[in-house]
Amino acid sequence: MIEVQHLTKRYGRVTAVDDVSFRVERGEILGFLGPNGAGKTTTMRILTGYMPATEGKAIVAGFDVFDQPIEAKRRTGYLPETPPLYPDMSVVEYLDFVAKIKGVPSSGRRERVRGAMERTRIADMANRACSKLSKGYRQRVGLAQALIHNPDVLILDEPTAGLDPKQIIETRQLIKELAGDHTVILSTHILPEVSQTCQRVVIINKGRVVAVDTPDNLTARLRGNETMYVQVDANGADAGSLLASIPGVTRVAAADQREGLTGFEIESEHGHDVRRDLARAVVSQGWGLLELRPMRMSLEEIFLSLTTDDVAAVAGGDAAPAATPEGDAVNA
Amino acid sequence: MRNMLAIASKELRSYFAGPIAYIAIGLWALLYGYFYVAILQFFVRNSMQMMGQMGGPQSMNVNQQLIRPLLQNVTIMMLFVLPMVTMRTYSEEKRSGTIELLLTSPLSDLQIIMGKFLGAMGLYAVMLLVTVPHIALLFIYGNPEWKPILTAYLGLLLLGGCFISLGLLISSLTKNQIVAGMVTFAVFLMLWIITWIGSFSGPTVDQLTKYLSIIDHLDDFSKGVLDTSHLIYYLSFITFGLFLTAKSVDSERWRG
Numbered sequence: 001m002i003e004v005q006h007l008t009k010r011y012g013r014v015t016a017v018d019d020v021s022f023r024v025e026r027g028e029i030l031g032f033l034g035p036n037g038a039g040k041t042t043t044m045r046i047l048t049g050y051m052p053a054t055e056g057k058a059i060v061a062g063f064d065v066f067d068q069p070i071e072a073k074r075r076t077g078y079l080p081e082t083p084p085l086y087p088d089m090s091v092v093e094y095l096d097f098v099a100k101i102k103g104v105p106s107s108g109r110r111e112r113v114r115g116a117m118e119r120t121r122i123a124d125m126a127n128r129a130c131s132k133l134s135k136g137y138r139q140r141v142g143l144a145q146a147l148i149h150n151p152d153v154l155i156l157d158e159p160t161a162g163l164d165p166k167q168i169i170e171t172r173q174l175i176k177e178l179a180g181d182h183t184v185i186l187s188t189h190i191l192p193e194v195s196q197t198c199q200r201v202v203i204i205n206k207g208r209v210v211a212v213d214t215p216d217n218l219t220a221r222l223r224g225n226e227t228m229y230v231q232v233d234a235n236g237a238d239a240g241s242l243l244a245s246i247p248g249v250t251r252v253a254a255a256d257q258r259e260g261l262t263g264f265e266i267e268s269e270h271g272h273d274v275r276r277d278l279a280r281a282v283v284s285q286g287w288g289l290l291e292l293r294p295m296r297m298s299l300e301e302i303f304l305s306l307t308t309d310d311v312a313a314v315a316g317g318d319a320a321p322a323a324t325p326e327g328d329a330v331n332a
Numbered sequence: 333m334r335n336m337l338a339i340a341s342k343e344l345r346s347y348f349a350g351p352i353a354y355i356a357i358g359l360w361a362l363l364y365g366y367f368y369v370a371i372l373q374f375f376v377r378n379s380m381q382m383m384g385q386m387g388g389p390q391s392m393n394v395n396q397q398l399i400r401p402l403l404q405n406v407t408i409m410m411l412f413v414l415p416m417v418t419m420r421t422y423s424e425e426k427r428s429g430t431i432e433l434l435l436t437s438p439l440s441d442l443q444i445i446m447g448k449f450l451g452a453m454g455l456y457a458v459m460l461l462v463t464v465p466h467i468a469l470l471f472i473y474g475n476p477e478w479k480p481i482l483t484a485y486l487g488l489l490l491l492g493g494c495f496i497s498l499g500l501l502i503s504s505l506t507k508n509q510i511v512a513g514m515v516t517f518a519v520f521l522m523l524w525i526i527t528w529i530g531s532f533s534g535p536t537v538d539q540l541t542k543y544l545s546i547i548d549h550l551d552d553f554s555k556g557v558l559d560t561s562h563l564i565y566y567l568s569f570i571t572f573g574l575f576l577t578a579k580s581v582d583s584e585r586w587r588g
Binding site: 006011045048049051071073076078080082084085086087088089092093097098100101103129145192261276 | 334338343345346349350428429430431432433434435436437438439440449467585586587
């Protein structure tokens with residue numbers, strides 16, 4: 001649905017986007033992840049036909065954005081970083097205007113406007129002036145604007161920026177619903193967003209693609225050994241040495257300790273699932289097994305390790321990012 | 333065409349949704365009313381004097397002595413009021429980011445520019461409409477010819493088109509509408525007074541500045557003369573202004 005080949009954009013001497021290539025299949029949600037200034041917005045602007053690339057090619061919905069811009073734009077919905085609202089129009093007027101210039105025929109326009117407002121839950125603000133809307137509503141009107149002409153491709157530049165947690169969840173849900181009929185590219189620098197909404201991730205840094213994969217694969221790829229977190233109630237006994245004696249376990253480290261409970265991080269050989277043995281060993285001692293779960297490197301750490309040239313230098317020589325329980329990283 | 337009209341009606345609506353249209357039309361009506369009264373008084377006094385000198389009722393030419401100077405004064409009003417109309421057309425879209433919506437919609441640059449041009453022309457046409465009742469009043473008390481009035485209005489419309497196309501160009505060059513407004517005013521003024529140096533600098537310069545001055549081309553229109561050379565001058569001025577605006581918007585894309 002979207003094909004980007006060797007896209008390069010230079011501003012004078014600065015290269016904002018450097019030889020970026022990727023593909024997005026129909027109905028997919030692609031996350032565009034990178035720190036601020038990585039070239040996300042520039043890439044999206046090229047895809048939407050807002051600006052031309054210096055080199056390379058971009059095909060959206062079967063049309064080259066440079067050679068047939070009108071056809072490509074007809075099939076693209078775009079939510080820029082700041083929603084492009086006209087302050088003195090009401091929400092309905094605004095959406096009607098957008099529908100007009102996006103080529104929605106006048107017969108079905110009113111229905112489209114209503115449909116878009118219902119989908120983005122802004123119907124109650126229909127007659128409010130855009131200048132009087134809160135940040136969350138502005139963002140949602142921007143989203144309504146992007147999907148009003150039912151485009152094949154949706155390009156969303158930080159769609160959840162500035163929303164409150166409830167709205168963020170709603171917006172993510174909406175984007176997921178849209179994915180079936182539309183192909184979605186969304187950019188973000190918020191990592192949990194990617195793991196929750198996207199099927200594939202493009203990580204971009206300093207204008208270059210550093211990784212393209214599914215969030216799960218990325219996580220797996222960067223996790224060398226299998227790591228487990230175990231919490232036991234050993235009644236003061238030395239649980240660590242017992243756990244270390246289980247075949248396949250390569251390393252045991254005490255992670256935390258409170259009220260008689262001890263947590264361990266246990267690394268095992270790759271491909272060797274030691275969970276059954278662990279559970280059996282703990283239970284056979286008569287100890288309490290309170291928690292046992294696999295640990296993964298969070299996307300955050302993958303991201304850092306991919307986008308930071310020298311982690312140690314940045315972290316002041318502290319440490320390379322360590323694995324943390326996935327559950328804690330989600331709301332980071 | 334449909335797209336162009338959509339942009340034009342959006343422009344027109346945004347003039348009237350904010351204070352701009354009301355201030356522009358209000359100032360326009362005030363200035364025009366003042367000119368009207370002043371020139372009418374002058375005209376009445378002159379014709380009284382003529383009556384005394386010639387010893388009998390003499391009718392002065394209403395077209396030549398009243399309507400022509402009045403409509404020429406309208407050009408002064410344009411100088412002040414039209415920059416207000418055009419200054420925000422592009423700069424405000426650039427500042428607020430709505431230009432991204434327009435440029436990523438299936439519209440050609442020409443449709444956007446023509447839409448904005450027509451929107452501003454629409455507001456300007458409303459302003460010209462404000463000047464009509466005063467002149468209609470003259471038909472009750474005198475008998476002016478209507479044909480020269482028509483050509484004069486055509487001339488004013490074309491002259492306004494030149495100012496607006498230039499204003500669009502200047503607005504497309506900056507994000508700051510105040511800057512756009514000030515530069516537009518300065519350029520209009522320059523075009524207005526360009527003949528002043530001509531009259532002292534010999535026939536060649538005089539001819540040249542007369543040709544360049546967008547006001548001088550109005551003269552024949554206000555006399556009731558429809559000269560194709562003036563028509564072509566105005567139309568090519570407008571086309572060139574809009575062409576440069578298109579180039580400016582396009583180059584903005586490349587520079588990002």
